[in-house]
């Protein structure tokens with residue numbers, strides 16, 4: 001077992017790991033592991049050298065030929081997204097879980113907003129130690145799917161991440177629990193990436209660019225290179241570059257001011273690095289100083305742009321946080337020109353797809369018909385999806401080229417909605433376009449509703465009168481139903497029963513937003529002689545949406561039988 005002490009990074013005091021593995025008991029500073037001897041193989045603060053049962057090898061060190069040629073910079077990627085849970089945090093989680101077992105703790109607990117929860121839950125489950133994850137109330141279920149899958153006890157707490165962290169610390173004291181997180185043993189696990197890089201590289205890197213949140217990973221990478229250099233494995237340590245989103249950059253700001261900055265809250269699309277209180281700030285400051293590195297920021301726009309650039313140029317789909325290194329390079333091309341640069345790609349894109357969904361025009365659902373698929377391709381919509389990535393949607397939507405028939409349908413929709421004094425939101429406009437792409441633009445309507453009235457009855461039922469032109473004749477029916485929509489749809493069924501009987505099998509309403517003025521999409525399913533069709537229509541008026549969808553479904557059935 002390697003001899004080591006747990007030293008405070010700030011005051012130097014030696015702490016006892018049975019008392020704390022988070023903060024110094026004397027000054028509250030972060031801790032660091034000091035090994036008594038220098039060795040050429042990586043050292044861990046554990047009784048025996050661990051082998052990770054969930055991985056069979058190293059993550060790839062990949063040369064990015066196309067980006068290198070584009071920028072005249074030798075660009076490589078350390079593919080940390082290939083870790084078992086899809087994120088580099090596995091390196092640290094494995095060691096933390098082994099430490100918890102070594103200290104005979106009965107369970108592990110941590111506060112997290114996503115990746116760390118997934119990663120710790122995975123190893124905890126594998127080693128069969130219970131795991132409690134504290135997450136803020138607004139954490140999306142998607143982010144928690146992995147933690148749920150790995151059977152962690154997920155505790156959703158009122159408030160934000162800081163509330164969870166505090167609560168989890170208190171919870172940890174209530175039993176024999178191991179408090180996991182951005183602490184000293186995680187750093188010991190995560191430093192292994194530096195040893196891998198050293199083993200894989202054929203020449204030393206000039207720069208390693210690291211997306212930074214709490215700074216734990218940056219500190220770990222620096223420590224890994226330092227220990228390897230001390231053991232003579234490398235001659236020089238690459239310059240380390242700390243990159244943060246402009247909108248969440250307490251570390252970068254703190255490096256400039258040479259003091260730790262804590263924000264009230266931070267907000268960025270790169271959620272994995274959104275840390276208002278960067279625990280390991282002092283380690284990042286030291287790492288930047290020690291390696292003559294840099295600290296830089298990237299705007300939200302450049303994050304999105306670099307994210308897409310890595311995907312379309314090199315076929316790598318990462319989390320938004322991993323776009324920070326490429327953004328930093330593009331921001332300072334002259335600094336990096338002809339240098340060997342390594343981008344640390346910390347997590348996979350499939351962990352956080354919301355950014356992509358928000359940035360791209362959604363694909364409308366098309367009819368199951370090749371002619372209409374071809375017509376859609378001609379409309380210019382797919383090209384627009386690609387060109388407009390990340391741009392405001394309302395400006396691009398107007399450019400869609402509908403066929404004349406379809407444009408008429410669309411304009412008809414717009415004018416009917418406009419008459420009701422409503423302006424459409426972007427999402428409503430998109431939904432309308434999906435409807436228009438789906439409608440049969442040449443559909444003839446054998447029945448046209450010209451008027452309707454609904455009257456609440458004393459018995460709680462609703463009576464309605466619908467006037468319509470059916471086969472060029474005006475007719476009128478009355479019907480009583482349990483609600484206004486039920487009542488008018490019943491009247492329609494009655495009205496057409498003599499000439500072409502249909503049965504209403506299902507109706508469904510989707511309201512596209514808050515407020516009484518929101519667009520309503522009605523879906524109506526009708527059958528005639530066993531054939532079932534569904535049609536949709538939209539209007540700010542529920543009854544009108546329902547009636548229009550009914551008429552459409554009726555017309556489609558009618559066409560099929562005539």
Ligand SMILES: *Cc1c(COP(=O)(O)O)cnc(C)c1O
Pocket residue numbers: 087089115116182211212213214215216217218272273275319321322346347348
């Ligand atoms: C946690 C995380 C980071 C930030 O690491 P820190 O150690 O908090 O600086 C970066 N990228 C991804 C994908 C992460 O999950």
Ligand SMILES: [Zn+2]
Pocket residue numbers: 008009010011012013024025026027028029
């Ligand atoms: Zn201290």
